[in-house]
Amino acid sequence: MKQVTYAPNTEAVQKSVLTSIGNMMMFQEGNNGRPLPWFFCFGTLLEFIADRTFGLNYDIDVGVMYDDCDSRRLMKSVEGFGYQLDSYVLHDVDRRPLNVHFKPVAEAIKGTPELDVYFWIRSGKMLYHTYDVNREKSSILSKYVFKGVKAEWLQPGPDTIKSVMASVWGRERVFTNQGVWQYDIFGDHSGYKFPCPWKYGTLLDEWYQGWRDRKYYKGQSMSRWVKTVKSCKDL
């Protein structure tokens, strides 16, 4: 009988996964030549904020900005870290990814979490994400369901960034000049940082009402701002 090794949800494995993701994102550049801002979102963010854990039992959800990201470079980078492309949703006009799902390669330890990258696309004062909501199993969808949040929740303005950087958070390097919180997840100053979006509490209120005790949590994130379009250009 074939023996299967499962990745235990231990601190060592969490650190290993966090290092992989951190390294793969570290070398991405935004359009302005600076490091690409990225953050954990959805279920990964919920587990961290509500339970103070980095759980590996579910897919890991990562967010980046659609306009700022060289998606091809990012996808190559992820594949270089032991993941393979499993499925993706493309913008029907730009043909750039809006959501990419990665699975660990066959040689990876069983139980290594899968990775979901969401490319947040701006429309006015909102940022939207999408994925294959209706399970069309196609990269170009017949119908795109976009769920939005206020852009300021994910991307603080330059004045806000300046003001927070000037405070103790900037001095202690808990807040970056890209508007992302960087928390020392293990509390041991070992350098393992968990990046959280600017208004993480507000985002969790929006996505998972009752998130504190999982009262209404049904797995899928919610949003008051849902747009269903036949083409992404209509967003």
Next chain:
Amino acid sequence: MPFFDKEKKTKAVEELAKIMACAERAGISHAVFIGFGVLLGIIREKDFIGNDSDMDICINADKITPEQELAYYKELKAAGLFLARRKHAFRDVEPGFRRSAVIPGADNRPTRFSWFSLRMRAGYPKCCNWFWFKWNGYYWHSKGHKWVTQRKFDKERYGWRPGDAAILKGIPADFIESLETIRFYGIKVNIPTKYGSCLDFWYPGWWMPKGGSSSKKIIAIVDTWKTSKKWRITVI
């Protein structure tokens, strides 16, 4: 040494239970909720925050009558909750005028509280009661004229003038309009449904412990309580 050690927590729970019982008897439980540091502790640590030094009870004053407000005050007094501390500020007191809580206002109706602070006994935590009201899309709380000082609000930055009746701190109205009931140390209390939004607003970066009071992002200067025509809002 953290303020809320095991002994202080026991006293805080006792005091909180008595306060909530008074709110129930006064018929205002539906409008009372936990805010600020205790809310942060409930969400982040599921407990009181060790280095917090007091409790904050918030009351949506728009959901209760002036008579109920006064009844609540009298219930607290009768329950001995003001024995070690009793301070208050009112919402209809012009500068230079001193008022007692039991004196009716100009129209013979009970006065409206802005805030009062209590402590039932030495060694028990101070508990502030904030009476929030809605104006111009925000809910406001205040210590009334007690906040019109340089020590509390920098004059240049916030633009207050000597003689102003009060300085208010605001929060977007929808953040605290809806409440949900939870149990904290077995006591039934309300918290805002949008607790994450409240914490982001009051304590940016709240996941990681850091001392300090809630942020001063939305401020209103009240020149006179008689009319809100000339109140000035500053968004920092």
